[in-house]
Amino acid sequence: MSEVLLGVHSLSVRADGGQRILRDVSFDLAPGEVHGLVGESGAGKSTLVKVILGILPRSMVRTGGNVVYCGRDLFTLPAPAFRALLGSEIALIPQDPLTALNPGRRIDAQLTDGFRLKQRLSWRDAEARAVTLLEEVHIREPRRVMRSYPHELSGGMRQRVLIAAAFALDPKLIIADEPTTALDVTVQKQILRLIHGMQERHRTALVFVTHDLGVVAQICDTTSVMYMGKVMEQGPTERLLAAPRHPYTTALIAANPRHDRPESGLKPIPAAVIAAMRAEIAAGDANG
Amino acid sequence: MAVITLFGVAVVVFCLLRVVPGDPVAMMVGPAASAADIAALRAHYGLDGPLPLQFLTWLKAALVGDFGTSITRHQSVLSILGAYLPATIELAFSALLVAILLGGATAVVATLLRQHRTSAAIDALNGVFLALPDFIWALILVLAFGVAVPLLPLTGRIDPSIDVPFATNFLLMESIITGRFAVAGNIAAHMAMPTLALALPLAAVIARVLRQALNEAMVQDYVLLARIKGMSELRLILHEALRNAVGPTLALTGVQATFLIGGTVVVERIFAYPGIGNLAIEAVINRDFPLIQGLVLMFGLIFILINIAVDLTVVALNPRLRHV
Ligand SMILES: Nc1ncnc2c1ncn2[C@@H]1O[C@H](COP(=O)(O)OP(=O)(O)OP(=O)(O)O)[C@@H](O)[C@H]1O
Ligand SMILES: [Mg+2]
Numbered sequence: 001m002s003e004v005l006l007g008v009h010s011l012s013v014r015a016d017g018g019q020r021i022l023r024d025v026s027f028d029l030a031p032g033e034v035h036g037l038v039g040e041s042g043a044g045k046s047t048l049v050k051v052i053l054g055i056l057p058r059s060m061v062r063t064g065g066n067v068v069y070c071g072r073d074l075f076t077l078p079a080p081a082f083r084a085l086l087g088s089e090i091a092l093i094p095q096d097p098l099t100a101l102n103p104g105r106r107i108d109a110q111l112t113d114g115f116r117l118k119q120r121l122s123w124r125d126a127e128a129r130a131v132t133l134l135e136e137v138h139i140r141e142p143r144r145v146m147r148s149y150p151h152e153l154s155g156g157m158r159q160r161v162l163i164a165a166a167f168a169l170d171p172k173l174i175i176a177d178e179p180t181t182a183l184d185v186t187v188q189k190q191i192l193r194l195i196h197g198m199q200e201r202h203r204t205a206l207v208f209v210t211h212d213l214g215v216v217a218q219i220c221d222t223t224s225v226m227y228m229g230k231v232m233e234q235g236p237t238e239r240l241l242a243a244p245r246h247p248y249t250t251a252l253i254a255a256n257p258r259h260d261r262p263e264s265g266l267k268p269i270p271a272a273v274i275a276a277m278r279a280e281i282a283a284g285d286a287n288g
Numbered sequence: 289m290a291v292i293t294l295f296g297v298a299v300v301v302f303c304l305l306r307v308v309p310g311d312p313v314a315m316m317v318g319p320a321a322s323a324a325d326i327a328a329l330r331a332h333y334g335l336d337g338p339l340p341l342q343f344l345t346w347l348k349a350a351l352v353g354d355f356g357t358s359i360t361r362h363q364s365v366l367s368i369l370g371a372y373l374p375a376t377i378e379l380a381f382s383a384l385l386v387a388i389l390l391g392g393a394t395a396v397v398a399t400l401l402r403q404h405r406t407s408a409a410i411d412a413l414n415g416v417f418l419a420l421p422d423f424i425w426a427l428i429l430v431l432a433f434g435v436a437v438p439l440l441p442l443t444g445r446i447d448p449s450i451d452v453p454f455a456t457n458f459l460l461m462e463s464i465i466t467g468r469f470a471v472a473g474n475i476a477a478h479m480a481m482p483t484l485a486l487a488l489p490l491a492a493v494i495a496r497v498l499r500q501a502l503n504e505a506m507v508q509d510y511v512l513l514a515r516i517k518g519m520s521e522l523r524l525i526l527h528e529a530l531r532n533a534v535g536p537t538l539a540l541t542g543v544q545a546t547f548l549i550g551g552t553v554v555v556e557r558i559f560a561y562p563g564i565g566n567l568a569i570e571a572v573i574n575r576d577f578p579l580i581q582g583l584v585l586m587f588g589l590i591f592i593l594i595n596i597a598v599d600l601t602v603v604a605l606n607p608r609l610r611h612v
Contacts, residue, residue, distance in 0.1 A: 053516055058403075086518035099509040104531040104607060113517055149607040162513075 004068070005031045005205050006052075006173055011065035013047055013056065013229070021047050021060060023230040023284060027222070031172065032203040036220030036237065038210060038252070044229035045209045046095075049177050052207075053092060054082060069173070088118045091166040093176040093195065097158035097183070101150035107161055108146040114168045133164040137194060156187040160194065167198055174199070175207045180215075192218070213256045217241055225249050230281055247273045290592045297588040298350075298581070302343050305577050312359050312575035333359055333578065346581065355585075356578035358571075365582035369564065373586070374457035375445055376552055376563030382460075382479055383486035383548055390487065391494025398495070399502040399525050411499075417492035422551040426485035426558045433481060441478050443560035450474060482559045486551050490544050497540045501533035508532075535605040542598030546591045 006029040013022040022044050029035045037045045050056050052067050054074065067074045069090070074082065094100040102110060108127060111134070115126035127146070134142035137160040150158055159179065166174050176195060180188040196219045199206045208220055216223050216237055224234045225248065233246035244250045248269070255267040313329045330336040334345050334356060349356060355365035394414065401407040420428075434442040441447070446459060452471055456462050460479065463472035505511060506529050514528045552565035560566065564583060571579040603609045 055512060055515060083518040083520065086516050088518065090516075092513065092516045094509060094513055096509060100513045102510040102514070102528055102532070104605075105528075106607075113514070113519075118518065151608050165517075 003030055004028045005070065006207070007068040008048075008052065009065050009068065011048070011051060011067065012063045013044075013051060013060050014063050016059050016061065020285065021229050022051070023228070023281065024065070025224075025226075025229070025231055026065075027224050027231070027234060029173070029205050029207065029222075031205050033221045034199065034206040034208055034219050036208050036210060036216040036223040037226060038213060038216055038223060039226035040211065042228075043226040045226060046177055047229070048226075049092075049175050049207070049209060052175065053086070053090070084118075087114050087171075088169045089171050090173045090175070091169070091171040093159075093163055093166045093174060093179045095178045095182055097155050097162055100162055101158055103150055105149075106146070107148050107150070107153070111146070111161065111165055111168065114165070118169055129168075130164075133168055134161070136167075136198070137161070137164045139164075155183055156191065159183060159187075159191055163191070163195060163198065167202060167204070170202060171204060173205045173207070175209075177209045178211070179208075181211070195219075213241065213253060225252065227277055228281055230284065232277065248277050290596070293592060294585060294588050298347070298585055299343070301581055301584045302346070303339070305580060306339055306342075312577055333357065335577065346578075350585075355582040358579040359576045360571075360574045361576075361579070365578050368567070368579065369582055369586055371457055372562060372564045372567045375459070375561065376556070376565060378458060378460045379479060379482055379486070379556070379561065379563055380549055380552060382483045383490070384545060386483055386487035387490035387494060387548070390491035392498060394491070394495035395498035395502055396525055396530070398499050399506065399529070400521060402503065402506075414492050414495050414499075417488055418496065420489065422485050422489050422548075423554045423558065425488050426482065426555050429481040429485055430558070440480050442481075445478050445562055446471070446475050447478075478561075482555050482561050485555050485558075486548050489551075490541070490548050493544045494537065494541050498533055498537040501536045502529050505529035505532045531605070535602055538598060538605070539602050542595065542602075545598070546594050549587065549590055549594070 008025060008027050011022055011025045012020070014020055025044075025048060027035055037048065039045055047056070047060065051062060052074070056062065062075070066076075069085070074085075077085075101107075108130060111130040112121075112123070112126035115121040115129050116123065119126075121129065130146060131142045134145055139145050139157065139160055145153065145157065145161070153161065159182075163179075166176075179195060180191050183191060192215060195206075195208075198204070199219075206219075208215075210216060220237045222235065223237045223240050224231045225240070225246065226232065227248055233240060233244065233249045235245075240249060241253060244253060251269045251273045255269055313326055313333070313335060317326060317329065327336065334342060334349075336342075337345075346356065353366065355369075357363065358365055358368055361368060394410065398407050398410045398414075401410070430442065433440045450471060452468065454462055460472060460475045463469070463475060502525060506524070508529075511524055511528050514524055519528070552563060553568055554565070555561070556563045556565035557569050564586060568580070568583045568587075570576075571583060
């Protein structure tokens with residue numbers, strides 16, 4: 001990999017009780033590329049996202065490692081400089097569109113925040129830009145939506161608004177933490193296609209968190225498979241899915257329900273795989 | 289609904305006044321009056337005949353806006369209320385404003401410092417303020433700024449030596465609007481202590497409830513997302529959290545605003561401030577039945593108006609309720 005936009009190096013996080021939440025996590029992301037973070041619930045995917053964005057809850061502490069964005073160590077950056085990056089260069093598409101919009105502010109206010117605060121545009125100019133954005137995420141009647149409050153919009157609409165907000169200032173990096181899991185199955189595919197299309201058009205680098213290997217296959221260039229806060233396997237997505245090297249990846253692929261027949265259900269991960277993996281993690285903990 | 293409430297208040301007060309000891313007419317005429325004189329006076333003030341009949345007579349007149357004549361002041365109750373109410377309105381509004389600003393600022397600062405040790409100190413101090421009622425504050429203020437460091441006038445509404453004509457009884461408002469700022473300053477100085485005494489307990493309640501509501505709002509997803517848009521902490525509080533915290537705070541503290549009106553009775557008395565609270569105590573001491581009756585209805589009406597105003601504001605502040 002020639003150029004690195006985001007470098008995560010040996011990141012470790014513990015809960016204040018001492019339990020390890022992230023174990024020595026590393027990955028690199030090139031400009032315009034998509035990196036997938038896959039893993040079961042509790043694998044630490046959201047925690048990883050939070051460390052990168054500097055919003056780790058007070059009940060957790062970073063015990064090692066760093067995150068380098070465009071050659072700058074994010075953890076040593078002064079707070080104002082970090083705030084300047086957020087929104088304009090780094091943005092988030094959240095998991096739950098129902099709670100991520102402020103119920104007391106109209107869409108126009110929330111969508112123009114970035115233009116007004118970061119780019120110092122006038123309200124009129126910011127509004128015009130926001131309408132264009134809403135058209136780009138395929139919202140019909142963008143002017144009506146602009147004047148709406150979040151509760152007047154459906155979940156899918158709200159997620160479109162949040163995607164528009166994330167792309168507003170043309171950031172170089174967007175982090176999407178399971179952006180479709182809170183939505184109806186029918187809407188999920190549209191939203192996924194929308195994010196993928198926007199990402200390609202804007203050449204935005206994307207960290208995409210998901211449970212779903214099918215989604216990873218569709219949009220991720222490289223992928224990390226996580227379990228208990230540890231990266232079990234990492235590599236180009238095509239290779240990783242075609243020729244998995246870690247038994248857990250193999251088991252995950254086998255367990256994944258087929259996209260065309262979700263009712264076939266999840267196959268459980270074999271107990272032997274889990275036991276071996278836990279032993280591997282325990283050995284790593286003892287060494288580290 | 290409001291009409292039924294007011295009617296109930298009128299009936300209860302009417303009956304209570306007639307059963308408590310003390311005869312206004314006897315107090316008025318003194319021991320030398322003849323029985324016939326007393327009877328004539330009773331008839332004049334609507335105090336003769338059986339109780340239900342007395343009430344009906346009063347009600348009939350009240351419905352057309354005639355609340356009778358004050359026994360001690362010999363003026364119509366309505367004109368007395370009209371003369372005293374503006375002073376209380378100015379006092380109550382000032383107190384409300386001060387309480388909102390003080391309580392709001394305290395809550396915002398405490399939220400800003402919530403991860404800091406000083407935040408606990410603010411909470412502790414606020415607890416003290418919560419525990420002290422308005423009349424205690426009145427006494428503390430009198431001792432502090434009236435006696436120890438005599439900065440502020442102790443009693444009254446305006447310096448008696450100031451001799452300017454007023455078109456209304458809204459002295460403070462009128463002075464400000466007409467640009468007589470020296471007079472306005474003098475009135476404000478007179479109002480400072482009673483205003484603070486009324487405002488501080490309410491400010492403490494507002495501070496605590498708003499702080500709680502802000503704390504809840506600050507951990508919501510939308511605040512987290514706004515933080516990731518790069519907003520400063522103060523902006524997060526003022527622009528993201530506050531608008532969602534004001535509604536619940538108002539719903540919980542609206543009742544306290546009526547306590548503030550009740551508080552004017554004692555506080556106005558302490559500072560000899562010429563409002564309807566002070567008037568009410570005087571009326572009770574004199575057993576001025578028509579005046580008391582009118583005053584109680586007036587207080588009832590104010591309480592009802594406050595409750596309606598609070599309800600309307602809560603709805604206006606919540607976009608989810610606004611359109612239905
Ligand atoms: N505030 C917290 N304090 C301590 N431990 C936490 C906290 N939040 C989460 N954890 C723990 O950290 C681990 C990782 O949680 P995280 O939310 O990062 O997982 P995830 O991979 O995002 O899961 P999901 O797919 O369900 O979103 C879990 O074991 C969880 O119990
Ligand atoms: Mg998660």
